[in-house]
Amino acid sequence: MASQTDFSDYLILRADKAGILDLLNVLYSSKVSENESVDCPEKKEIAEMRRRWVIFISLFLQKLLLLFRKPLASFGKGFEFFLNLLIQNGGMISLLSNLLRGNVIIPDNRSRTYRSAIGLLDERIDLDKNIKPNNPNYYASLSIMAAKLSYENESAIKTTVENNWNMEFLGFYNFWNDFQQQFSTQAYMFYDKATELVVVAFRGTDPFDAVQWSTDIDFSWYEMPNVGKVHGGFMKALGLQKATGWPKEININNKNPAFAYYIIREKLRGILSDKNKAKFIVTGHSLGGALAILFPAILVFHEEKEMMERLEGVYTFGQPRVGDEKLGKFMEENLDRKKTRYFRFVYCNDLVPRVPYDDSTLLFKHFGTCIYYNSFYKGKVVDEEPNKNYFSLWTALPKCMNSSWEFIRSFFIGFVKGPEYKEEWPMRFLRFFGIIVPGLPPHSPRDYVNSIRLGIPRIPSREEQMNKLD
Secondary structure (H helix, E strand, O other): OOOHHHOOEEEEEOHHHOOHHHHHHHHHOOOHHHOOOEEOOOOOOOOOHHHHHHHHHHHHHHHHHHHOHHHHHHHHHHHHHHHHHHHHOOOHHHHHHHHHHOOOOOOOOOOOOOOOHHHHHOOOOOOOOOOOOOOOOHHHHHHHHHHHHOOOOHHHHHHHHHHHOOOEEEEEEEEEEOOOOEEEEEEEEEEEOOOOEEEEEEOOOOOOOHHHHHHHOOOOEEEEOOOEEEEHHHHHHHOOEOOOEOOOOOOOOOOOOOOHHHHHHHHHHHHHHHOOOOEEEEEEEOHHHHHHHHHHHHHHHOOOHHHHHOEEEEEEEOOOOOEOHHHHHHHHHHHOOOOOOEEEEEEOOOOHHHOOOOOOOOOOEOOOEEEEEOOOOOEEEEOOOOOOOOOOHHHHHHHHHHHHHHHHHOOOHHHHHOHHHOOOHHHHHHHHHOOOOOOOHHHOHHHHHHHHHHOOOOOOOHHHHHOOOO
């Protein structure tokens, strides 16, 4: 358990300790502090049955995901390898020919040509040439491509940043999670010379990583004094420590674990010191989006005023909820006091922005400027995305119908919008699967890239942001 000096209250779900009796006990007993699967202050009780039901569902789904952790990881590794094998050998026929001649190209998952599952669903790596640096949508366009690229290996990221984007690669980082006792968080940084902008991009949820998916549906939280309740799993991924919580400074050296928040903050300090006019943005997709908005939250918590003044914006895509209404007000007061700097993009029925959702207490809520796109890639600014509870039965049929339309669209969108929008069979297969599990295909970065390029995001210009009053 992390140091209690940073937290006034907490509720941590321990799916790894949850047995059948523990799960049932959540439903029938309000004394959650006595449950092995829940870490919380002594004698803590939750009287409302609906809240305990939500906790039960969260624990059950996490338990289920952890049960299939290894098979899912093995399948994902094999799936990625097979598709890369096909691509690098020129297709199935060419692969068979190479096999007969003994000239098969074996993919190396560390090479610049190797693609992740996300990269295989959308092979585009070039920036949109129609959105120039002076365009108010440029930051959003750059951010979604940076967020999508974050799923690749270091070599592929470095090559794309330097050769395709003509920008300066600043580093790729693999960070330690003190609670999982493994390196589970990745991020990279680069410098856009044209706009004097440093970009920090956090990697999102790996499609075949059950632990990361369980983090997305985890209802654990910590309450930080004067800040609000914050999602526990995302805090751990960002650099929360068991023994000390969130100390303002730690000793950074090769002997100590590399925690995401502290390493990135240290790197930014050095870069912004060398580049006096530079500012920075933070971005991420899915889990990466959650880390992107929590990073400045901890900067404010640590009173990093000079660095916050250099923060130009936060752009997240398909981001899950990260905290309660108090956290939202805290961030709006400190992040968007003079201009809008936090843009949260939600595409259609994407399931991840709609979890976790506790409709009895609204513990986890969204905040910031939400730009919502429908399935026709038309965007508008809204306070909250429609159908905010993914598990609502009222929206089940419309979501399935919409998924059917998106599956059909995948066959002709390349003819209607241009060859760069053409979808191949892996994406079509995912869209077909989405008819059964609607909301999963819309979470793909592909639709977010399409939304920025084809839609009308109506993102306020920098001048409009500067003129916005308190």
